[in-house]
Amino acid sequence: MATHALDTLPLRSGQMQMQSADVGDLTPDQLRDLYRMLANVRQLDRDAVAWQRQGLIPGYAPMLGQEAAQVGAGFGVDKTRDFIFPTYREMGVAYTVGVNMVEYMSTHKAIWHGGLYDPGATHFAPFQAVVGGSVLHAVGWAHGQTLNGQTLNGTAVVTGGAASVSTTGLGVGLAFLGDGASSQGDVHEAMNFAAILKAPVVFFVQNNGWAISVPTEQQVAGGSVAARAAGYGMPAVQVDGNDVLAVLDATRRAVAHARAGLGPVVVEAMTYRRGPHSTSDDPGRYRTLEDEKTDGGEDPLNRFRAVLLADNVADSAFFAVADADAQARADEIRDGVVALESRPGSEMFDFVFQESTPTLGAQARQWREESEHV
Numbered sequence: 001m002a003t004h005a006l007d008t009l010p011l012r013s014g015q016m017q018m019q020s021a022d023v024g025d026l027t028p029d030q031l032r033d034l035y036r037m038l039a040n041v042r043q044l045d046r047d048a049v050a051w052q053r054q055g056l057i058p059g060y061a062p063m064l065g066q067e068a069a070q071v072g073a074g075f076g077v078d079k080t081r082d083f084i085f086p087t088y089r090e091m092g093v094a095y096t097v098g099v100n101m102v103e104y105m106s107t108h109k110a111i112w113h114g115g116l117y118d119p120g121a122t123h124f125a126p127f128q129a130v131v132g133g134s135v136l137h138a139v140g141w142a143h144g145q146t147l148n149g150q151t152l153n154g155t156a157v158v159t160g161g162a163a164s165v166s167t168t169g170l171g172v173g174l175a176f177l178g179d180g181a182s183s184q185g186d187v188h189e190a191m192n193f194a195a196i197l198k199a200p201v202v203f204f205v206q207n208n209g210w211a212i213s214v215p216t217e218q219q220v221a222g223g224s225v226a227a228r229a230a231g232y233g234m235p236a237v238q239v240d241g242n243d244v245l246a247v248l249d250a251t252r253r254a255v256a257h258a259r260a261g262l263g264p265v266v267v268e269a270m271t272y273r274r275g276p277h278s279t280s281d282d283p284g285r286y287r288t289l290e291d292e293k294t295d296g297g298e299d300p301l302n303r304f305r306a307v308l309l310a311d312n313v314a315d316s317a318f319f320a321v322a323d324a325d326a327q328a329r330a331d332e333i334r335d336g337v338v339a340l341e342s343r344p345g346s347e348m349f350d351f352v353f354q355e356s357t358p359t360l361g362a363q364a365r366q367w368r369e370e371s372e373h374v
């Protein structure tokens, strides 16, 4: 199989600080915006856990500790032509690309599957609780970008299938998956197909150390998801997932590679799930607070704050305002979530396929008879 040389993709591995990450084009305003996003996401995540404890929402999957990985990744895509395929833990990515967070939280309020926002308009797919499911969808969508001579934004593609190379750039699918999902058979099939078809997709793995209660070393043979990419002839980068600028840099490079028609890339952001797997989980049953302190590493927000202070991009007054604004924004979102009303149950049959099928029609009829007695 032809390999895609790493030198076509100047991705770098390992720890990258602001000085080494190639994000020199970011203006001070953009750097401050990045901090605001981290702060907003941190606050909203913490509040969502509180909402669950208060009985406002029945469940939530916290992303505490993964803020830099998610904001960096979301900031690295082109929202007008790329498409994001999240799991159930990508609240920070959704926020970064501008998804309406009340509509996002509708799933956690259990009134809708996958979010009330419009995936077509936001380029953010309904969120996915089936482990590995997002990866299959991303590859399918990305392969579609190389067919029919059209990409999402109307850019012409030279030919369909494996040989296709766009002259001005393809829309890129950004598939989110966890370390645990990488052990799923579907993910192997998706990566293999993507590499064969040269689908413009970036497999963005957040290796947060855990698949519920199972640590990475007990479920990722070889210890690295990025290392597996070589077997599919794909370039990969393992990046410090707690460094927002390093993640942004890696995402941009990976997206550029895929956009150029050179095929898929794996980005493995090394991070740590600081909270429980979900609000139903008790991590005390499989790790200690001491483990969390040792393994969690440096807090991604503190880290970026120190960089901005050292580079005189922000001062303590800026952080005070940003943190207060984050609380105000989370409060506004809470008001919206409180006001969210149940959707008609029959709607669950409406958006499964563009055109309904006889089986689905029969299920919908049966549901109506049993639930609404009509």
Ligand SMILES: Cc1ncc(C[n+]2csc(CCOP(=O)(O)OP(=O)(O)O)c2C)c(N)n1
Pocket (backbone or CB within 6 Å): 089, 129, 130, 131, 132, 177, 178, 179, 180, 181, 182, 208, 210, 211, 212, 273, 277
């Ligand atoms: C196909 C499938 N198998 C099992 C589960 C149960 N499950 C939910 S989350 C999870 C672990 C996923 O771990 P990882 O991919 O590392 O993502 P993380 O939760 O750490 O973000 C499992 C096994 C599921 N939802 N779907």
Ligand SMILES: [Mg+2]
Pocket (backbone or CB within 6 Å): 178, 179, 180, 206, 207, 208, 209, 210, 211, 212
């Ligand atoms: Mg995990």
